[in-house]
Amino acid sequence: MHTRIPGFPLKRAAQIALTIYAVLAVLHVAVLIGIALFDLAPTEWLRGGRLETADQLFAFEIVSVGTLLVCAAVAVIRGGPMYQLKLPGKAAGWQLAARVFAGLLCAMFLLNTLGNLIASSLFEQLMSAVTIVLAFLNLRMALR
Numbered sequence: 422m423h424t425r426i427p428g429f430p431l432k433r434a435a436q437i438a439l440t441i442y443a444v445l446a447v448l449h450v451a452v453l454i455g456i457a458l459f460d461l462a463p464t465e466w467l468r469g470g471r472l473e474t475a476d477q478l479f480a481f482e483i484v485s486v487g488t489l490l491v492c493a494a495v496a497v498i499r500g501g502p503m504y505q506l507k508l509p510g511k512a513a514g515w516q517l518a519a520r521v522f523a524g525l526l527c528a529m530f531l532l533n534t535l536g537n538l539i540a541s542s543l544f545e546q547l548m549s550a551v552t553i554v555l556a557f558l559n560l561r562m563a564l565r
Contacts, residue, residue: 434561435500441555442493449485452478466544492555495522499562523562530556 455461462475472478498519530552537549 429561431562432500434558435496438496438555438558438562439493439500441551441558442489442496445551446486446489446493449482449489453482453486456482466542468545491522492526492559495519495526495559496562499523520563520565523559527556527559527563530559 452463452467455463456475456479460475462478464472464474464478467478468481472481498515534549534552534556537545537552540546
């Protein structure tokens with residue numbers, strides 16, 4: 422039986438997470454466009470200021486967009502129509518996989534928060550607020 426956390430429904434956590442993922446995806450795609458079209462690579466602002474070349478930043482941004490797609494898929498599975506069906510079999514398997522991934526994402530965002538807090542750039546430090554929110558949203562999605 423599924424339990425509900427009072428005052429914070431699973432669907433709402435998934436919706437908030439999807440909104441944040443969409444905003445982050447737009448930012449990452451903007452960086453990719455800046456690198457590809459305008460030869461603009463703000464390496465000192467992003468990735469803790471540790472990347473030195475536009476090629477390094479481009480590769481990391483591609484990985485970030487891919488990661489965001491996985492994050493969005495987890496949120497859709499946990500808070501979308503598949504959750505409402507409550508069917509045995511494949512739907513239940515997808516739900517279990519999404520719960521496990523949400524738990525892993527929670528851990529990843531917690532570690533990312535720590536990394537952002539010790540980053541040399543103010544932008545990365547400010548992003549720790551976003552990553553801690555994502556950690557808690559993923560924790561909610563990992564719970565039944």
